[in-house]
Structure formats: structure tokens, C-alpha cells
Amino acid sequence: MEKKIYVVRHCEAGGQxxxxxxxxxxxxxxxxxAAFFNDIKIDRIVSSPFVRAIQSAKPISEKKNMIIEEDERLTERILSTKMxxxxxxxxxxxxTDTGLAFEGGESSSEATNRAVxxxxxxxxxxxxxxxIVTHGNLMALLLKHFQNDFGFEQWLSLTNPDIYQLSFESGKIRTERLWREFR
Incomplete structure (x- = not known):
């Protein structure tokens, strides 16, 4: 059975x-x-508990009459607690250096592990x-895990919102950006 995971970056927000x-x-x-997902089968919505992520998923959940499950593992990565x-x-x-961590922050490796x-x-x-509804840096790290050539430059090109589809079937993984096709 093929599994599809739609990885969604939240919409434009008024802060971090x-x-x-x-x-x-x-x-x-x-x-x-919500219009994009109107004709796409979704069995479950899992979101970062950050307000902007929940608000991004809410119109979809309302249209599909689904609850939004909140998961702390989908919160944005903290690069550092210091300016x-x-x-x-x-x-x-x-x-590049996935073990690199700054004061009070999470390394890319740590953040990737929780998203994975x-x-x-x-x-x-x-x-x-x-x-799943998450944040830009965590989304990029998750995509990098499944698509090795996804890196900093691709993170820079992410939009608010953005959508990637991960497809898992017979041990094979495909990643595909969907949002730009919608525009």
C-alpha cells in the first residue's frame, strides 16, 4: 500500500x-x-501546535470535517536562544555540519530526528x-533526510505556504513539490 504524506509549511504569519x-x-x-486539498484524500491532519500552523490547517480540517492533531515534534527548530x-x-x-548546535539551540541532526x-x-x-503542517526550517531538514540534494538553497526557495508530497511504496521514497504547480 502506498502511503502519502503531504508536508505543508504554514501560511504567512505576523512573527516567529x-x-x-x-x-x-x-x-x-x-x-x-483548503481549495488545493479539496479533491485530495486526506485521512489525518497532524500539525505543529504553533498558532500559525493550526490556523493554516483549520480551513482544511473544517472542509473535511477532521480534527487537527497537535504534535510538539513538528515545532520549528530553534537555531539558538541567543540573538x-x-x-x-x-x-x-x-x-552542512548537521551536528552543529548554537547556544540553547538544536542541531540539524536533532531536529531532523524528531521530524522523521x-x-x-x-x-x-x-x-x-x-x-503534516510544520515550519520552514524543520520542513527543509525533513525533506533533506529523504532527498539528499535538498539543502540551504532549497530552504531559501520555500514559500509560505508550500507543499511537498512524500510517497512511500515498496521501500521506495519519492518527493515532489506540489505547491508551485497549484499557482
Missing amino acids: SREAMLTDKGANQADDL LPDWLKKLEASF SVVNDIIKSEQESTM
Whole structure:
């Protein structure tokens, strides 16, 4: 049986905090996501508990009459708890050196492991088609795990929102970007 996991990056938000809400544009994007998924079978929705992720999934859950399961493992990666003026360079370095961690932060390897654990749980589940809603850096690290050439440059090209499909069948994994095809 083929398993499909739709990895969704949240819509445009008004900040980076856990409580940051979608902007007006982001709310419209969430409606666009719901339209995109209108004819796609979804058995389950699992989301980061951050407000912007839940708000991104809400129109889909309402249209499909589904609950949104919150999973802390899908929260955004914390690069550091200290202000890093050169954070972009440090983030880029963390795509190459996956064990690199900054003060109070998580290494790419640690963040990837928690995201992959969500995917592994989904693969073991009964559902054929699951949507997960997460954040840009964690999404990029998850995609890099399954598509080795996905890196910092691809992270830079992610949009809010964005959608990738992971397909698992007979031990083979395919990744495909879907969102740009929708536009």
C-alpha cells in the first residue's frame, strides 16, 4: 500500500513566536490551501501546535470535517536562544555540519530526528494519506533526510505556504513539490 504524506509549511504569519498569528494575506492563503486539498484524500491532519500552523490547517480540517492533531515534534527548530546577527550564515553552516548546535539551540541532526519520528509513526499507522503542517526550517531538514540534494538553497526557495508530497511504496521514497504547480 502506498502511503502519502503531504508536508505543508504554514501560511504567512505576523512573527516567529509560538503565538504568532496568520496575517490577513496568510488567512487567504489558508483558504487557498483548503481549495488545493479539496479533491485530495486526506485521512489525518497532524500539525505543529504553533498558532500559525493550526490556523493554516483549520480551513482544511473544517472542509473535511477532521480534527487537527497537535504534535510538539513538528515545532520549528530553534537555531539558538541567543540573538545571532549572522544567523543566516549559521543556518547555512548547519545544513552542512548537521551536528552543529548554537547556544540553547538544536542541531540539524536533532531536529531532523524528531521530524522523521513523526513520519515513521505515520508510516506505521493505518492511514494512507496524512497531512503534516510544520515550519520552514524543520520542513527543509525533513525533506533533506529523504532527498539528499535538498539543502540551504532549497530552504531559501520555500514559500509560505508550500507543499511537498512524500510517497512511500515498496521501500521506495519519492518527493515532489506540489505547491508551485497549484499557482
